[in-house]
Amino acid sequence: MKAVMCEVPEHLLAWRKKTDGDQWDEMWEGVLHMPPMPSRGHQELEGALESWLRQHWARPLGNKVYHNVNLVRAGGWPSDYRGPDLLLLTPGRFYTDKDVYFEGAPDCVVEIESPYDESRDKMEWYARLGVPDMWIIDRDSKQPELYSLVEGAYQPRAPDPQGWLTSALGMQFRCRTPGRLEIRMSTAPDTTLEELPN
Numbered sequence: 001m002k003a004v005m006c007e008v009p010e011h012l013l014a015w016r017k018k019t020d021g022d023q024w025d026e027m028w029e030g031v032l033h034m035p036p037m038p039s040r041g042h043q044e045l046e047g048a049l050e051s052w053l054r055q056h057w058a059r060p061l062g063n064k065v066y067h068n069v070n071l072v073r074a075g076g077w078p079s080d081y082r083g084p085d086l087l088l089l090t091p092g093r094f095y096t097d098k099d100v101y102f103e104g105a106p107d108c109v110v111e112i113e114s115p116y117d118e119s120r121d122k123m124e125w126y127a128r129l130g131v132p133d134m135w136i137i138d139r140d141s142k143q144p145e146l147y148s149l150v151e152g153a154y155q156p157r158a159p160d161p162q163g164w165l166t167s168a169l170g171m172q173f174r175c176r177t178p179g180r181l182e183i184r185m186s187t188a189p190d191t192t193l194e195e196l197p198n
Contacts, residue, residue, distance in 0.1 A: 038085075042112050042139050045181070046085050048197040049110070049137070053088065056185055056192050057171060064089045070101035071109070073129055077101050082122050086110035088133075088169060108133035108169055115139075123147070127154055133168045142181035142196070144173040 038046070046067060053065045065088055072081040081101060088108040089096065096104040109126055111119035113136050126134055127149055134147040134154055146165045147154035159165050163174040166186055174182050184193040 038112070039114060039139070042085075042114050044197045045137065045139060045142070046112050049181075049183075050086055052183060052194060052196060053086070053171075057088075057169065062091055064094065066102075071106070071129070072101050072103050074103060077103065082125055084109035084122075084126075085112045090169075105130040105132070107131075108135065108167070110135045110137065113138050123154055127152060135167065135173075137173075137181065141175065141178050143175045143178075144181060146173065 050065055050067050057063055058065045065086060067086050068083060069087050070077070070081045070083060071087060072078075077098075077100075086109070087102060087106045088110070089106050093105070093107055096102045096106060109131050111117075111122065111134070113119040119136055123134065130149065132149045134149075136145045136147070137143070144165055146157040146167055148157055148168060149155075157165050157167075159174065163176065164172040165174060166172050170186050172184050172186050172189070176182065181196045182193065183196060185191075
């Protein structure tokens with residue numbers, strides 16, 4: 001259920017802050033979006049994916065992975081920001097890190113899609129920001145979708161004959177068994193293959 005409030009009562013904002021319910025809030029061009037806290041399944045997949053990326057992609061290559069961050073366009077803080085589940089950075093984009101928020105396009109944003117969330121509603125905003133790679137992974141089925149930014153819009157990546165989707169950053173994904181996400185580094189497929197969540 002979606003609701004629109006002309007004015008959010010101060011006591012509601014205070015209660016959300018006190019209970020940490022506001023940590024997933026987003027501001028869309030001055031309009032406050034208050035999604036519910038992510039489910040256990042959402043958090044398990046997000047955590048497992050973040051851990052795998054840190055171990056196999058970030059640390060070995062000098063890259064960075066962050067979760068639940070504020071992402072803004074230049075000059076957009078605090079009136080226009082989104083909160084991807086994961087944000088991936090190579091060294092050439094470390095400059096976007098402003099501590100409280102990231103200003104400008106990271107290399108990739110990841111959205112764990114849960115029922116009734118706004119993952120797909122964010123795609124146009126991420127494209128306008130210039131994020132080259134976007135992943136959407138279904139919370140329940142674990143089916144991945146990978147998108148590349150082409151002429152200002154996201155185009156889906158096609159799987160190879162074995163069903164692997166390859167990210168521009170060198171990770172490969174597929175889902176042969178519902179509820180299990182296979183992931184590996186394309187440069188070392190025999191040593192890094194894993195199923196998530198584990």
